[in-house]
Amino acid sequence: xxxxxxxxxxxxxxxxxxxxxxxxxxxxxxxxxxxxxxxxxxxxxxxxxxxxxxxxxxxxxxxxxxxxxxxxxxxxxxxxxxxxxxxxxxxxxxxxxxxxxxxxxxxxxxxxxxxxxxxxxxxxxxxxxxxxxxxxxxxxxxxxxxxxxxxxxxxxxxxxxxxxxxxxxxxxxxxxxxxxxxxxxxxxxxxxxxxxxxxxxxxxxxxxxxxxxxxxxxxxxxxxxxxxxxxxxxxxxxxxxxxxxxxxxxxxxxxxxxxxxxxxxxxxxxxxxxxxxxxxxxxxxxxxxxxxxxxxxxxxxxxxxxxxxxxxxxxxxxxxxxxxxxxxxxxxxxxxxxxxxxxxxxxxxxxxxxxxxxxxxxxxxxxxxxxxxxxxxxxxxxxxxxxxxxxx
Amino acid sequence: xxxxxxxxxxxxxxxxxxxxxxxxxxxxxxxxxxxxxxxxxxxxxxxxxxxxxxxxxxxxxxxxxxxxxxxxxxxxxxxxxxxxxxxxxxxxxxxxxxxxxxxxxxxxxxxxxxxxxxxxxxxxxxxxxxxxxxxxxxxxxxxxxxxxxxxxxxxxxxxxxxxxxxxxxxxxxxxxxxxxxxxxxxxxxxxxxxxxxxxxxxxxxxxxxxxxxxxxxxxxxxxxxxxxxxxxxxxxxxxxxxxxxxxxxxxxxxxxxxxxxxxxxxxxxxxxxxxxxxxxxxxxxxxxxxxxxxxxxxxxxxxxxxxxxxxxxxxxxxxxxxxxxxxxxxxxxxxxxxxxxxxxxxxxxxxxxxxxxxxxxxxxxxxxx
Numbered sequence: 049x050x051x052x053x054x055x056x057x058x059x060x061x062x063x064x065x066x067x068x069x070x071x072x073x074x075x076x077x078x079x080x081x082x083x084x085x086x087x088x089x090x091x092x093x094x095x096x097x098x099x100x101x102x103x104x105x106x107x108x109x110x111x112x113x114x115x116x117x118x119x120x121x122x123x124x125x126x127x128x129x130x131x132x133x134x135x136x137x138x139x140x141x142x143x144x145x146x147x148x149x150x151x152x153x154x155x156x157x158x159x160x161x162x163x164x165x166x167x168x169x170x171x172x173x174x175x176x177x178x179x180x181x182x183x184x185x186x187x188x189x190x191x192x193x194x195x196x197x198x199x200x201x202x203x204x205x206x207x208x209x210x211x212x213x214x215x216x217x218x219x220x221x222x223x224x225x226x227x228x229x230x231x232x233x234x235x236x237x238x239x240x241x242x243x244x245x246x247x248x249x250x251x252x253x254x255x256x257x258x259x260x261x262x263x264x265x266x267x268x269x270x271x272x273x274x275x276x277x278x279x280x281x282x283x284x285x286x287x288x289x290x291x292x293x294x295x296x297x298x299x300x301x302x303x304x305x306x307x308x309x310x311x312x313x314x315x316x317x318x319x320x321x322x323x324x325x326x327x328x329x330x331x332x333x334x335x336x337x338x339x340x341x342x343x344x345x346x347x348x349x350x351x352x353x354x355x356x357x358x359x360x361x362x363x364x365x366x367x368x369x370x371x372x373x374x375x376x377x378x379x380x381x382x383x384x385x386x387x388x389x390x391x392x393x394x395x396x397x398x399x400x401x402x403x404x405x406x407x408x409x410x411x412x413x414x415x416x417x418x419x420x421x422x423x424x425x426x427x428x429x430x431x432x433x434x435x436x437x438x439x440x
Numbered sequence: 441x442x443x444x445x446x447x448x449x450x451x452x453x454x455x456x457x458x459x460x461x462x463x464x465x466x467x468x469x470x471x472x473x474x475x476x477x478x479x480x481x482x483x484x485x486x487x488x489x490x491x492x493x494x495x496x497x498x499x500x501x502x503x504x505x506x507x508x509x510x511x512x513x514x515x516x517x518x519x520x521x522x523x524x525x526x527x528x529x530x531x532x533x534x535x536x537x538x539x540x541x542x543x544x545x546x547x548x549x550x551x552x553x554x555x556x557x558x559x560x561x562x563x564x565x566x567x568x569x570x571x572x573x574x575x576x577x578x579x580x581x582x583x584x585x586x587x588x589x590x591x592x593x594x595x596x597x598x599x600x601x602x603x604x605x606x607x608x609x610x611x612x613x614x615x616x617x618x619x620x621x622x623x624x625x626x627x628x629x630x631x632x633x634x635x636x637x638x639x640x641x642x643x644x645x646x647x648x649x650x651x652x653x654x655x656x657x658x659x660x661x662x663x664x665x666x667x668x669x670x671x672x673x674x675x676x677x678x679x680x681x682x683x684x685x686x687x688x689x690x691x692x693x694x695x696x697x698x699x700x701x702x703x704x705x706x707x708x709x710x711x712x713x714x715x716x717x718x719x720x721x722x723x724x725x726x727x728x729x730x731x732x733x734x735x736x737x738x739x740x741x742x743x744x745x746x747x748x749x750x751x752x753x754x755x756x757x758x759x760x761x762x763x764x765x766x767x768x769x770x771x772x773x774x775x776x777x778x779x780x781x782x783x784x785x786x787x788x789x790x791x792x793x794x795x796x797x798x799x800x801x802x803x804x805x806x807x808x809x
Contacts, residue, residue, distance in 0.1 A: 289805075297807060312809045316798040319807060320749040327724035327746075331447040338448060347717045410706075416716055417709035421689050424704040 049087075049098035051105060057082055057096070058109045067115040076118055076152040079110070085118075085151045089135065093147050101337050118153045121384045125195055126150040126157035129273045130203050137220070137261040137269050146201070146222070158199035160190040160223060160247055161270070165440065168411050170205075171214045171267060172430075172438065175249060177206035177221065184208075184221065184259075186229075186252040192405070196232045196245040197381055199225045203273060204254075205266050210436040217435050218266035222258040229253070239397045240377035243385050274407065275345070285333065286326045292359040292395070293322035295388050299363055306366050315366075318359050325351040346412050346420075353402035353409055356387060360396040367392055445737070447727045453518050460497070460522040463490055468528040470776035476529060477635035477779070483600045488530045491519075492558030498536045499556025502544065507553035513668060517675035517730035524679025524755075527779045529636045531561050533669065533676070534597025538564035541668040542605050546617050546661035549652035551603060562619070563601035564665050565642050567594045571792025572666040572744065573800050576615050576659050580608035580644055586651055588618060588644040596790070598627050598640040606642070606649060607662050617658040618649025634786035636779055667744055670791040671729040674747035677755035678726045680784050681719050684758035687777070688712065688765045695767075708765060715761055722751045745801040752794045755784035 061082045065075050079085055080094040087102045089095025096102075111117070120127055127150070134146050149155040166173040175188025186206055196202070202223040209217035223230070229252035234242035261269040289297055300307065300315055329348055364371040374393040387398055403409040417423045430438055449457070467487045476482060492498035500515045502508020509515075516537060523532055535555070539562040543552055554560040566577055580590035588608055598604065604620045624647040632638035653661050689712060692703030702708060729747035732740040759781035763770035770777045788794065802808055 300807060307809055309809060312802070312807075313798070315807060316749075316802050319801065319805070320746050320798065321721075323746045324721040324725045324750050327447065327728050328721050331724040331727065334446065334448050347720050350717055351721070410710065413710040413713035414706065416713035417703075421709075421712055421716060423689065423693060423709050423712065424701050426704055426706060427700065 049096050049102070051102060054084075054087060054096065054098060054102045054105055055109070057084060058106055062110075062113050062115070067110075067113060072116045073152060073154065075116055077148070079115070080148050080151055084110070086131075089147075093135070093143055094151050099337075118151060121386070123150070123153045123156055125159050126155070126201075129159060130157040130201070133203060133220075133260060133269060133273045134222075136272050139257075141257070142222070142260070150201075155200040156195055156198045158193050158195040158202045158225065159273070160193060160196075160202045160204040160249075161273075162192045163189060164191055168408055170270070171218065172435070173205060173207060173218065175204075175206045176210075177208050177219060177254070179208070180253075183253055183255045186221075186223070186249050186254060188249050190247040190249065191235065191244075193232075193245045193247050194243050194385070195383075196225065196247050197234070198383060201225060202247075203260075205270050207435065208263055208266075211434050212264070213432055214430065214435040214438065215267045216264055218270070219263050220260040220266035220269040221254050222260060223249075223252065223254055224258075227252045227254075234379070234381055236379055238400065239394055240374075241380045241382055243382050286329060288323065288326060290326070291322070292356050292388055292399075293319060295395070296359045296363045296366070299366060299392075303366070306368055311362065311366050314358075314362055318355065318362065321351070322355055322359070325355060346416050349406065350409055350412050350416075353399075356399040356402045360392065360399040363392045364396045445728060445731045445735070447724055447731065449518065449727075450514075453515060456515055457518050457522060459495060460491070460519055461525070463487075463495065464522060464526040464528055468526045470779070473527055473529060473636060473779060474773075474776060482635070482638055483529045483531060483597075485600070487528060488561075488600075489558065491530055491532070492536070492561075496558075497532070498540075498558040498561075499552075500536070501540060502552055502556035506548060506556060508556035512734040513672065514730045514734045517672055517726065520672045520675040521679035521682070521726075524676035524783075525683045527636045527680070527683075527776070527783050531563065531597035531600050533637070533673065534563040534595070534601070535561040537672045538566075538596075538665050538669045539601075539603075539605055542617065542661045542665035543652070545664040546653035546657060549619050549650065551619060551652075560602040561597070561600055562603040562605055563595065563597045564662070564669075565592045565595050565598065565604040565606045565620075566662065566666070567592065568596040568639055568786075568790045569594065569792075570666055571796040571800070572663065572670050572741070574666070574792075576607050576609075576662050578607075578609045580606055582608040582610045582616055582618065582649065584610070586618060586649045588620065588647050588649045590644055592642045592644075594630070594639040595642050596637055596639055598622075598642050599629055599638060601627075604642060605652065606644065607658065608649070614655055615658040616649075616651050616655075617653045617661055619652050620644070620647050620649045624648065632786070634782045636783055637786065666791060667741065668733055670748050670797070671726075671733045671740070671744040673787060673791050674722070674726040674729050674744070674751040677751035677784065677787055678719070678722045680755040680780050680787070681715075681722060681751075681758035684755075684762035684777070684780055684784075685712070685715050685719055688715075688762045691766055711761060711765070715758055718754050719758070722747075722754050725750045742801065742804050745797040745804060748792055748797040749794045749801060752788045752797070756781075756788050759784040 065078045083096040084106050085094030087096045087098040088100040163173050177184040177186045204221045204223040205218050207217050208219040229250040231248040233246045235244045235246050236242045375391040496509050497519050499508030500511045504510040542564045555562050580588050601622045606618045606620050626643040628641040630639050695702050725747040729743040732743040762777045769775050
């Protein structure tokens with residue numbers, strides 16, 4: 049699939065569905081059906097089986113024509129995590145059922161992975177799914193679920209066999225968030241708002257047709273989701289001074305009266321780190337585009353978290369007296385999370401989550417050390433024990 | 441900016457790397473480098489001939505019309521990486537990088553064919569600590585007939601120079617860049633922190649210099665050489681860091697204490713993961729600097745300042761981690777880790793400290809005090 053073919057398809061879509069006179073949803077559905085949703089996906093599932101690099105062209109031309117987008121920030125979990133997993137492990141029927149409304153944003157997705165007793169050690173999860181006729185009955189508690197209150201579907205990992213070691217007894221499902229056994233409670237965080245939820249699952253029924261991948265193979269399926277999550281968190285293309293460094297540099301330039309030599313040195317140090325992180329991301333994208341994927345993806349998320357924390361902390365100091373204030377502690381449930389949004393105090397507090405969500409920085413360092421550098425794993429006692437015999 | 445700049449290594453660059461690495465593995469083993477560094481001949485002339493003349497690396501950045509290979513600073517950067525990995529004692533930075541960049545910018549002075557062919561080494565006579573953006577050093581005075589008096593301290597690779605490219609000022613303060621035969625000056629070897637690239641003072645007492653460039657052209661040539669040198673040095677620093685990381689990882693996988701490989705302890709794994717992360721960043725920064733220098737991209741100054749601010753400190757950290765994580769053996773003269781620490785620490789001062797480059801950057805991108 050050449051660039052010119054892609055360009056032609058964009059032109060045809062725009063000719064047949066003038067964005068100025070087409071309903072937003074109708075346009076998005078037409079875009080999906082034209083294979084221009086995610087061009088690297090297969091034909092018939094919103095794509096053209098084209099190189100991923102062509103997507104930039106599509107997005108640019110459609111934006112220039114004033115076409116509506118699918119508001120990707122509102123449906124990040126669906127786009128970034130559920131979709132690649134459904135594509136890789138879903139049946140044809142599941143792919144056709146889920147991917148179109150996922151991409152258009154008609155159906156929001158959330159992720160039911162972490163539990164109070166299974167964070168970094170996700171494979172220790174205790175939510176049980178028990179076979180019942182042609183379906184499953186699920187009981188347990190999940191946590192740190194963003195979008196649970198707006199979601200139609202969830203990707204869910206649950207324990208289907210407690211008698212085998214923990215990684216082997218997990219199965220991956222798509223869970224209907226409108227099931228009467230699903231209860232969503234907001235979980236207020238240090239910023240004052242509740243962008244996450246606790247989700248209680250009581251006798252939730254899931255048909256076996258909503259299982260992704262084989263029974264007992266959920267850990268492998270989940271790896272697809274988690275790898276994509278890290279790419280989604282750390283991997284966006286950035287202009288120079290994009291993200292948090294841009295926010296702080298702007299504050300610095302706008303407020304000469306706040307400058308101190310110490311903050312100047314630290315800001316320049318972070319400016320260098322931010323630019324190096326940007327170049328690293330750029331190099332990673334070039335590697336992917338030329339078909340030589342590197343292990344730098346995990347690196348991106350680690351650098352992103354460290355920089356966001358350093359810079360947001362620096363900005364609060366830079367603001368002096370204004371740094372003592374906070375914009376709003378009231379409890380809200382935002383649909384969109386913007387790390388560089390709101391004011392400095394919020395950004396500082398929110399950035400604390402960057403090194404925890406989507407794999408803590410400590411777990412990522414283990415992954416780099418073991419998978420990239422080839423260092424031996426820590427000796428561990430839980431690998432071969434049946435899950436039910438693990439100390440808890 | 442980096443949108444159009446290729447940050448990867450081309451196939452040709454990888455082939456170049458492979459041939460340099462193979463040569464260095466044969467002729468610049470750790471034992472060989474260590475054995476030479478306290479001798480009367482700290483540089484390896486046979487290795488230099490093989491690199492400069494046989495492989496043609498001295499003239500990589502020189503156009504074919506001037507007897508060079510017609511490649512560019514991207515390729516030179518790959519050589520610098522490999523030289524950093526081996527801490528090889530050859531005058532590549534002072535000659536093939538700083539001297540050659542100055543000659544290229546100054547019009548050549550008829551020296552380029554010999555320099556590119558590896559037949560003569562022309563070293564830029566500036567203190568190794570000179571950073572890009574600094575004023576042209578004015579410690580040497582020239583009279584109207586090109587007779588030079590003064591001194592230039594701490595010059596890298598001067599010990600094996602055939603020609604010194606000396607910046608000087610005349611009685612009116614006009615700058616000039618002069619080529620001086622090494623035999624006509626006194627070169628005083630200093631006992632140097634960096635065992636594999638010792639510095640020397642160059643004393644000029646009536647030596648005759650051939651004027652290569654005068655006035656603004658001379659100033660621009662030295663400025664350009666320092667910018668290129670700082671950019672290329674980032675690749676050497678990357679190579680140092682890569683060697684330190686790889687050597688340390690190999691060691692902690694083998695070394696056993698408490699009944700297990702010490703590399704299985706998270707305290708060590710996390711340190712090495714962080715170091716790897718920084719090496720990955722250094723590679724992107726050094727490649728960007730090399731690519732913008734090669735293309736004469738207007739962003740080269742920012743690129744070099746970023747690469748130096750980052751890679752200078754990283755190479756030192758990598759060498760320090762290397763010694764610490766090797767434990768006692770890392771502290772011995774016998775183990776080569778100290779060669780890299782000494783090179784890394786001297787490199788951190790070379791061509792502008794990280795602090796110098798951060799200040800430059802602040803000026804360039806408008807983050808002022």
